[in-house]
Amino acid sequence: MAPFGAVYCRRVIRDRLSTAYSRQKSYADNRKWPLEFDVGDxxxxxxxxxxxxxxxxxxxxxxxxxxxxxxxxxxxxxxxxxxxxxxxxxxxxxxxxxxxxxxxxxxxxxxLPIEGLGVDENLSYEEVLVEILDRRVKR
Incomplete structure (x- = not known):
């Protein structure tokens, strides 16, 4: 027969393990969501x-x-x-x-369709300056 202290230690260890297990399970369950897709998605x-x-x-x-x-x-x-x-x-x-x-x-x-954007066959384009908004001379 095991002494009283050993039985108490086993019970405390078992309780703490079950607490840790339930805490980890609740964390995992909160982060899970069911994935469902429809035909055509x-x-x-x-x-x-x-x-x-x-x-x-x-x-x-x-x-x-x-x-x-x-x-x-x-x-x-x-x-x-x-x-x-x-x-x-x-x-x-x-x-x-x-x-x-x-x-x-x-x-x-x-x-966007490529046809109206002015993009070449190799997917390059020419940049065109539209307007200068500000100018500053730095000395």
């Missing part, structure tokens, strides 16, 4: 786990983290979605877990 695909399969751009820490945006074709399960991938990604299975997707937040109205 645009999402980015997290590609860092697939570095060994396909290299999208640079190697190492300068490599891109997300590719896309891709359109969601259908919801396969509760947390799996099928994406409309490009032809160059034909070797990759098109169904992904929701944790590998990031919602594309973009405003299509804010995208």
């Amino acid at each position: 645009q999402v980015y695909l997290k590609i860092s786990p697939m570095k060994g399969v396909i290299r999208f751009s640079k190697k190492g820490k300068l490599s891109t983290r997300y590719a896309g945006p891709y359109e969601i074709l259908q919801c396969v399960g509760e947390v799996e979605y099928e994406l409309a991938l490009l032809a160059k990604l034909a070797s990759v299975h098109p169904v992904f877990h929701v944790s590998m997707l990031n919602k594309w937040i973009g405003d299509l109205a804010s995208i």
Whole structure:
């Protein structure tokens, strides 16, 4: 039979561990939110786990983290979605877990057409001075 002090210490340790566990669980639960997407939504695909399969751009820490945006074709399960991938990604299975997707937040109205902006084929433009607003001579 264990002495009274040892039983008390075990009970205190167990209580403190359960308190710490419940505190950490409440912190984690407050930061979690369910991710749900609709058919037709645009999402980015997290590609860092697939570095060994396909290299999208640079190697190492300068490599891109997300590719896309891709359109969601259908919801396969509760947390799996099928994406409309490009032809160059034909070797990759098109169904992904929701944790590998990031919602594309973009405003299509804010995208300007290049035709009326005076941009060349190589995406360069000529700067034109419109007006001099102020002038100062420094001695």
